[in-house]
Amino acid sequence: MSKPIYDRVALIGLGLIASSMFWAMKRANLAGKVTGYARSQETRDTARRIGLTDRVCDSAAEAVEGADLVVLAVPVGAMGPVAEAIAPHLKPGATVTDVGSVKRHVIDAVAPHIPEGVHFIPAHPLAGTEHSGPESGFAELFENRWCLIVPLPGTPDTEIARLRALWEAMGSNVDEMDPDHHDLVLAVTSHAPHLIAYTMVGVADDLRRVTDSEVIKYSAAGFRDFTRIAASDPTMWRDVFLTNKDATLEILGRFTEELFALQRAIRQGDGQMLFDYFTRTRAIRRGIIEAGQDTAAPDFGRVKPRE
């Protein structure tokens, strides 16, 4: 087996992403020894029970002691306080990275706490499922998914290359991006879609003239896809919206504008406008399938087509 990329890795936060990283690192021997810490006693107990990390610690400070790579895998709003707590215990020459869905806010919250001689390299793996918690992780989560690395000026190329090598060895494709562009791109591809899905599910739940059981029974007609997204971790998503406020609100503004144009077309009976619009959006789907970012199987492969 080849030499690990990092001798000692500390995972702070033990949810879907951190646990998937652990199994992916173990599978390919990418880390010598992995420590873990989670704020909740229940999560630490679960982690110990299922063997998630080589040693589960009762404090973040203990977990990062001697670590060559520290991964902040907590909700975006908790990144700053966690960075402050671990800062005095970081090993000189170590790399701190994160997996947060927002980058500008994380940089502003974390970078000031990073001591001289420690490298902070923000990153964001674009991978996940609607499940959360220490038992939701699996080694294949990052395969063929993108991980965006958002390096700060002055970070040594060798350390960026090492973190990139880790993500690639876990199966990811890696791109570099600057933080503000990252936050705008994610507002489009992730944050606005999530808010919209949450909203649609909320509307369905709220409507007095259609019962909950009708919404649930008849969801296969389209609605259920929204409910998957709207089942994602509430704390994580609250923090995403609060910390990527400007880009999210900008995209939602564009969305509302566009929705009003389509509503007007419906009201006025402008079939041509609707047809042209719906034809154009089909092409984007084809692009995603051709780029290997989704399956061409009908209904995400939920059902099996005739052989």
Added chain:
Amino acid sequence: MSKPIYDRVALIGLGLIASSMFWAMKRANLAGKVTGYARSQETRDTARRIGLTDRVCDSAAEAVEGADLVVLAVPVGAMGPVAEAIAPHLKPGATVTDVGSVKRHVIDAVAPHIPEGVHFIPAHPLAGTEHSGPESGFAELFENRWCLIVPLPGTPDTEIARLRALWEAMGSNVDEMDPDHHDLVLAVTSHAPHLIAYTMVGVADDLRRVTDSEVIKYSAAGFRDFTRIAASDPTMWRDVFLTNKDATLEILGRFTEELFALQRAIRQGDGQMLFDYFTRTRAIRRGIIEAGQDTAAPDFGRVKPRE
């Protein structure tokens, strides 16, 4: 093998739903002989090549000749003209049904053409994929999906029961509903979600500051689920919105109201409101999984969790 439920079935329109019905009927010997007709020569040629229906006819009139069950499986906007064209050729005692996603409009457009002595029983199978056309059908499409039957006053119970038996034999669960309630329920569970998905995909495609290739590469973070829905057949969906205008606009109005409330919470930094909202929407997802209307596997089973 048991006796077919209908001796002669005519499928008018040979897209996803009709072709799936054909394979489902063949598999379980539910129809003695099935004729088919599609407006486009290309679709008829394809149908002949792949053996879709026992006899592909060059006119709808010819296809319905002698049929005990005629299934209108064309876009909602085409239902009226098709009904008018076939009316003189319908066999006395036959049943005409449809599979349209809107019921009030279909009833208004079709019922006036149905001759005395022929039964018209509107129906709507809540099943589909993002694929369309004669080659997209498969026998399992309706399994464990709901089919809503919307009987008109005065229809003999025996004929309703026979149509119900067909849908059940194709794997569906069957409920009865009145047309206006159907159109409202579907506006919530299907029509509004589709329009919203189309809109979000349109926004992403339109945004000058984020490139198409970025949208496509990084779509796994949530956006790609919207693109599946937004890849559905443009003609079918244009007609749905034009013919279920009032209910769709009502739900979209509620949606916008709710979206504005969430946007305000983001702008004002009201984390508690966001957290509570996102916690509530999780419960709906659980209900759908418990009702057997979606898989609990992460990401619709697109990825395999650790064993």
